[in-house]
């Protein structure tokens with residue numbers, strides 16, 4: 001089947017969130033929200049890809065698809081864990097109250113019920129969709145802990161004395177929140193606690209809670225966190241929280257970071273790599289299909305680290321190591337892209353085939369106007385917060401995605417692009433190093 005280098009891309013048609021990201025029996029498994037019939041969102045399946053080292057992905061086709069009443073209209077996002085050699089997948093089953101007669105993939109009035117479900121696999125490749133699925137948390141009724149419709153995206157992890165699950169939901173005041181559950185056997189789950197914070201969006205999608213260097217990071221994709229007219233309002237955020245495992249209580253900080261200041265990245269998910277690093281990937285939204293064929297890709301797997309209370313995301317070392325061949329022009333690059341390494345000082349600028357990067361007022365600014373058509377809900381420019389120290393930029397350039405790592409991941413700006421040129425012009429003092437794959 002099809003192979004992708006560096007970035008996992010839709011094997012055709014549509015993908016969105018990464019799901020069930022896990023290092024299992026010597027391989028990385030990465031599942032994804034997949035609509036196999038057209039390059040647009042529709043009834044969700046889980047597509048599946050595997051990799052030995054996070055740099056190349058082999059597509060394995062469909063892993064999960066609707067078979068039961070509860071997931072008749074889609075297998076929504078979720079996660080994976082390993083226990084006694086088996087792979088456990090958790091996801092949200094969707095059942096529409098009514099179906100749009102003209103398009104069965106759509107739900108009129110957004111009225112549907114969400115059920116939390118699981119399925120196990122002995123080897124990570126075979127999934128018994130017809131008789132292996134179990135309901136673990138039935139859809140909520142009116143007035144219960146969570147919303148009947150908007151409760152989804154179970155992320156499961158092993159804690160000190162039990163298995164834990166975090167789910168995203170919304171409350172009666174339409175504030176996003178998370179629910180925590182606990183289990184001893186991975187099948188029977190009891191509710192433990194809930195947590196939320198005002199003015200952080202109305203529904204929290206794809207929550208993920210994990211430890212890095214003794215600190216707990218909460219990553220979320222809140223809906224409606226930014227309210228600019230005609231611009232996408234849903235964005236992935238992260239923050240260092242105070243988390244107590246015994247009662248699943250969360251102390252929220254006053255501020256949050258965007259995972260990526262390009263604001264194209266959404267629905268991120270993390271796992272531990274072979275060596276215990278915390279690796280994060282996320283869906284890169286694309287407004288149009290490439291050549292009318294495929295739409296949606298994932299960012300480079302990024303390692304999360306906390307330095308002085310700030311969360312850094314830099315490319316996984318396995319990715320960095322693939323860029324070994326020095327070249328002098330993008331025309332000589334491998335089809336999987338190239339990396340530019342340079343220092344960008346105040347007032348300097350760079351043009352990568354039509355994508356502009358400059359440094360102004362100590363912020364890194366990007367402008368894709370020349371390599372991205374106008375689309376309602378999409379912005380052409382991005383700005384990082386003020387960069388306090390260091391001028392280093394590491395820029396990974398793919399045909400449809402540019403990822404700018406500022407100061408070893410203090411901030412990242414990633415942008416979807418189309419029809420990128422092959423010429424680089426720079427108005428900078430220092431040298432530019434270009435590396436590509438062998």
Ligand code: FRU
Nearest residue numbers: 033044076077152205206267
């Ligand atoms: C996030 C999301 C999830 C949901 C999935 C459906 O992009 O909306 O909350 O499970 O996508 O495809």
